[in-house]
Each structure stands twice: as structure tokens, then as C-alpha cells.
Amino acid sequence: MIHYDQIVVGGGFGGMTTLHKLREKGFNVHGFERGSDFGGVWHHNRYPGARVDSETPVYQLWLKEVLSDFIFTQRFPDWKELQKYFKYAGEKLKLYDYFTMNTEVTASHWNDKESLWYVSTQSNLNGVESKFTCNHLILCIGFAAKKTYPDLEGRGTFQGTSFHTADWPWDGIDVKGKKVAVIGTGASGVQVIQSISKEVGELVVFQRTPNLVLPMQSQEADISRQKERKEAYHQIFNDSIPSSFSGFEFEPDTRSGKDCTPEEIKEKFDDCWKNGGFRFWLGNFQDIMVDKSTNRAAWDYWKEKSSVRVKDPRKRKILVPDEPPHYIFTKRPCLETTYFESYNRENVDIVDINTNPITEVTENGLITKDGSCYEFDIIIYATGFDAITGGFYQMDLKGKNGITISEAWENGTYTYLGMSISQFPNLYFLYGPQGPTAFCNGPTCALIQGVWISELIDFTTKHGFKYNTPTIEAQNSWRKYIQDNANQTLLPYTRSWYMGANRDGNKPRECLLYVRGVGNYFKDINKESNMGYPNFVFVR
Numbered sequence: 439m440i441h442y443d444q445i446v447v448g449g450g451f452g453g454m455t456t457l458h459k460l461r462e463k464g465f466n467v468h469g470f471e472r473g474s475d476f477g478g479v480w481h482h483n484r485y486p487g488a489r490v491d492s493e494t495p496v497y498q499l500w501l502k503e504v505l506s507d508f509i510f511t512q513r514f515p516d517w518k519e520l521q522k523y524f525k526y527a528g529e530k531l532k533l534y535d536y537f538t539m540n541t542e543v544t545a546s547h548w549n550d551k552e553s554l555w556y557v558s559t560q561s562n563l564n565g566v567e568s569k570f571t572c573n574h575l576i577l578c579i580g581f582a583a584k585k586t587y588p589d590l591e592g593r594g595t596f597q598g599t600s601f602h603t604a605d606w607p608w609d610g611i612d613v614k615g616k617k618v619a620v621i622g623t624g625a626s627g628v629q630v631i632q633s634i635s636k637e638v639g640e641l642v643v644f645q646r647t648p649n650l651v652l653p654m655q656s657q658e659a660d661i662s663r664q665k666e667r668k669e670a671y672h673q674i675f676n677d678s679i680p681s682s683f684s685g686f687e688f689e690p691d692t693r694s695g696k697d698c699t700p701e702e703i704k705e706k707f708d709d710c711w712k713n714g715g716f717r718f719w720l721g722n723f724q725d726i727m728v729d730k731s732t733n734r735a736a737w738d739y740w741k742e743k744s745s746v747r748v749k750d751p752r753k754r755k756i757l758v759p760d761e762p763p764h765y766i767f768t769k770r771p772c773l774e775t776t777y778f779e780s781y782n783r784e785n786v787d788i789v790d791i792n793t794n795p796i797t798e799v800t801e802n803g804l805i806t807k808d809g810s811c812y813e814f815d816i817i818i819y820a821t822g823f824d825a826i827t828g829g830f831y832q833m834d835l836k837g838k839n840g841i842t843i844s845e846a847w848e849n850g851t852y853t854y855l856g857m858s859i860s861q862f863p864n865l866y867f868l869y870g871p872q873g874p875t876a877f878c879n880g881p882t883c884a885l886i887q888g889v890w891i892s893e894l895i896d897f898t899t900k901h902g903f904k905y906n907t908p909t910i911e912a913q914n915s916w917r918k919y920i921q922d923n924a925n926q927t928l929l930p931y932t933r934s935w936y937m938g939a940n941r942d943g944n945k946p947r948e949c950l951l952y953v954r955g956v957g958n959y960f961k962d963i964n965k966e967s968n969m970g971y972p973n974f975v976f977v978r
Contacts, residue, residue, distance in 0.1 A: 450478020655714025
């Protein structure tokens with residue numbers, strides 16, 4: 439059985455960053471990735487229109503070794519450009535020799551007697567199972583690792599082609615002239631709909647909740663500007679990004695909308711809308727997620743801008759309702775380019791499944807409550823993920839005394855600093871529960887957490903400790919801190935995956951994210967490390 443100092447699970451931004459940092463410290467570290475190449479979610483995202491919602495240059499590995507050569511051609515890179523980038527970064531950092539691809543980590547069990555992790559893997563190519571041991575285990579599985587499907591009668595009986603957007607066929611699929619259903623209007627649904635609407639024969643979208651989409655204002659990247667700034671990228675990140683709110687190159691307005699005049703509010707909203715991206719969300723007034731009146735003003739502006747783009751009154755009412763379905767931004771918005779215009783096409787229709795739900799999947803298509811029978815050639819499930827915590831439950835993960843993650847989190851999610859769990863020694867995770875995660879640019883979060891974890895591992899090893907684990911008291915305090923801060927916002931009013939509300943079973947409704955921004959998170963975790971990890975127990 440092969441032994442490593444550390445095993446990293448996942449080959450996206452988090453896995454690549456953390457393995458690189460541990461290798462720099464001289465550790466014997468190895469990674470496993472279930473895909474055939476680096477990229478994490480961007481290795482699997484290949485559906486039409488798949489494009490990142492973070493802008494160039496912030497959406498890249500913030501490692502000085504890979505900041506000089508690669509030039510992005512798009513302001514918001516699409517999946518093809520991102521796959522090229524990950525291949526470049528893997529080669530530049532010489533990470534291919536340290537990762538085993540096409541391999542699923544099926545089980546990870548802590549051995550109390552030996553103070554080691556026993557890790558089981560299975561090859562996706564030939565089914566061969568292997569076992570390894572390691573001192574430290576780092577989960578870089580992302581927040582969208584477990585796909586979800588609607589609980590529909592007869593889903594397996596459909597004789598046409600059907601798949602989840604995360605499983606879009608590698609060879610692509612010809613939708614020209616076909617009758618297509620898209621179930622779900624989250625990020626992948628929006629991107630697929632606006633991309634295929636011109637090609638399909640007929641498209642029917644089944645929507646549960648209107649997506650309060652924001653304008654991407656996509657365009658080609660300014661290549662000359664990239665080249666000018668490249669030498670300063672590393673310094674830009676170190677000087678400003680860790681102190682930012684969301685890891686982007688723009689910040690929330692320091693003013694509160696409730697204190698501004700209508701003219702000032704409109705001026706701010708106009709500026710955010712014109713410049714696109716997440717500015718209308720994360721670059722808006724600082725009280726946009728706290729004050730109901732400011733939030734309502736943002737909704738009213740969004741409604742005015744969006745409603746004029748949908749010509750058909752019936753479709754418009756479904757896409758842009760008279761009253762907000764929830765406080766704006768309490769569900770994650772996504773970026774669009776021609777989403778609303780897609781519905782102006784005669785071959786595109788939409789069904790509100792709140793009032794007319796899907797009751798059955800048949801051999802030929804779908805049946806709705808009102809008795810309508812829809813025939814399709816293709817059904818696309820754009821139904822998202824068991825976000826934030828779902829990936830943990832996919833793995834057979836056991837900590838001290840054989841405790842499972844389901845048992846540890848039976849009464850709610852408990853972590854310390856959004857990177858460790860008290861009953862699971864020498865276990866760490868990135869971009870997961872109770873970290874900034876979905877409110878933070880992914881690569882920013884990967885570097886901040888990856889560096890912090892590698893330093894804790896280095897501290898543990900250099901001091902001769904077999905393992906570390908946060909105290910129960912620290913974990914309880916961190917959970918309270920997360921919930922108390924979330925309760926000061928509008929998030930708890932909405933049933934969303936931010937609040938763990940898309941998970942199956944009788945699970946506690948709780949905020950799963952750190953809401954105080956990257957800069958405060960950076961201070962919180964560094965306070966712990968600078969004080970010598972007082973809230974951790976170290977065992978020799």
C-alpha cells in the first residue's frame with residue numbers, strides 16, 4: 439500500500455493550488471481527479487453557452503508561476519478557453535506527475551490506532567480498485583459536486599435522449615430541428631436556453647423560480663491591457679484582492695442606499711448595469727443584502743430593465759413577475775447575454791411549474807397537471823446540485839471512532855473556519871461549507887484557503903504532532919458566528935441552496951456560507967494561525 443504525506447482529492451483550482459503549495463514545502467503529496475484532466479467543474483462543463491461569471495483577469499490561478507504566459511481572449515472565458523487554460527497551468531506547474539486522473543476516491547476512513555487516513559480509489563477506465571494511506575487528507579471537491587434531479591414519476595421511461603447539463607455528451611448533441619425540453623432555469627439552464635434557442639425546432643422551458651439574471655455585457659478581452667498588467671498581477675493580488683469583499687477588482691459602494699436620493703440610487707444602478715458582471719449584486723450599495731427598501735429598489739430597477747425585453751405578456755409575467763419571487767440576490771443570480779430575447783422567438787415557450795407542475799415523464803415526453811402532453815426528442819435537466827455539502831455525502835467518509843459525516847452533521851453543519859471538522863483529524867477542505875465560497879471568486883478562495891491549510895499541515899509536521907483537530911467549542915462558536923451574521927441579512931427569508939434548502943431529507947435550514955466578505959474571512963483565519971492555532975488540539 440502506497441503512503442503519502444498528503445492526498446488531495448480534486449483537480450480544480452483548489453486541488454491544483456493546494457498540491458502545488460504542499461509540494462513547495464517538500465511534502466510527498468499526490469492528487470486524484472475523477473475527470474480525465476484538470477479543471478474541476480470546468481472539465482465537466484461543456485454544454486452550449488457554458489461560460490464563467492468571473493472576469494478576466496481574476497479567474498485564474500493566483501500563482502506567480504502561471505501569471506506571465508497565458509492570454510485570455512474573452513472577458514468572461516467560455517468552457518473551451520478554460521479547458522485550454524487548465525491544461526496550460528497543469529503543464530506549467532508540472533502537476534501531471536502528481537495527479538492520477540480518471541480516478542474516483544470512493545472511501546476515506548481515519549484509523550485511530552495508526553493516526554492515518556486509509557483512502558480507497560476506483561479507476562473510471564477499468565474499474566480497478568486501489569488503496570492508499572496518508573497523514574493528511576484535503577478535499578477539493580467544490581460546492582457543486584453532487585447532481586440533483588427532480589423526483590418525477592417515470593423519469594427512466596423516456597425513450598428519447600435525456601441528461602443533466604453536467605453530463606452533456608462529450609461528442610456534443612445535435613439539437614437542430616429537434617423538440618427540446620429544458621427543466622430548470624438556474625445558471626446552466628439560462629446559458630443553454632439562450633444558446634440553443636435559434637437552432638432547435640421547438641423549445642419548451644419548465645421554470646420553477648424566475649432567474650433574476652444580470653447583464654454579462656460580454657466582450658472580447660483587452661489583450662493589450664492584459665499584457666501591460668501581467669507583471670503586476672501577483673502584487674495586485676497580494677495588495678488588494680485578499681482585503682476585498684468578493685475577490686473581484688470592484689467593491690461594494692460604501693454608501694447605504696437607504697440614505698441616498700432617488701437620483702443617486704438611479705445613477706449607481708445605471709453604472710452597475712452598464713458595466714455588467716456581478717456589479718449590480720456585489721458592487722452595489724453596501725446595504726443591498728440587508729435593508730429591505732434598498733433591496734426593493736434594486737428589484738424595481740431589475741424589473742423595469744428586464745420586462746421591456748420580453749414581448750409576449752404571458753411569457754413576460756412568468757419571467758418577470760409583478761412582485762419579486764424572493765428578495766433579489768438571496769438566490770445566486772447568473773449572467774446572461776440574450777436570455778430574455780430567446781423567448782421572443784415563436785419556437786420557444788415557457789411553463790410555470792409552480793402553477794402547472796410536471797406530473798409524469800412518459801416514453802415520448804412530459805405531462806403537466808393541466809393534462810397537457812408534450813412530446814420531445816431531448817430532455818435536458820438543468821436542475822443543479824446538492825450544493826455546498828452534497829459532495830461530502832457522496833464519499834464514504836469516516837472520522838474518529840468510525841463516525842460518518844452524516845452522523846457528525848445530523849443536527850446541522852459544523853466546521854471550524856470553513857476548513858476543518860473536529861471529529862475528522864487531519865482533514866481539510868476548500869470552497870465548502872461555512873467559508874466565503876459562493877460569495878467569493880473561486881481562485882481567490884482557493885489560494886487563501888490552500889495557503890492556510892498548507893501552513894497548518896507544515897506546523898503540525900514540524901512540531902512532531904501526529905494529528906490536529908479543532909475543538910468542539912471552537913466549532914460551535916464558528917457555527918454561531920456564521921448563523922448570527924447571516925441572520926443580519928435577508929438570506930434567511932428565502933429558500934435557497936445558500937440556506938441548505940435544496941438538500942433531501944429532514945435537514946436543518948441553516949446558512950452554509952460566510953457572509954462577511956473575503957477581507958474579514960482572511961483576517962479571521964489569520965488571527966487563528968498568527969496566535970499559534972489556540973483552537974486546535976495537537977496530538978503526538
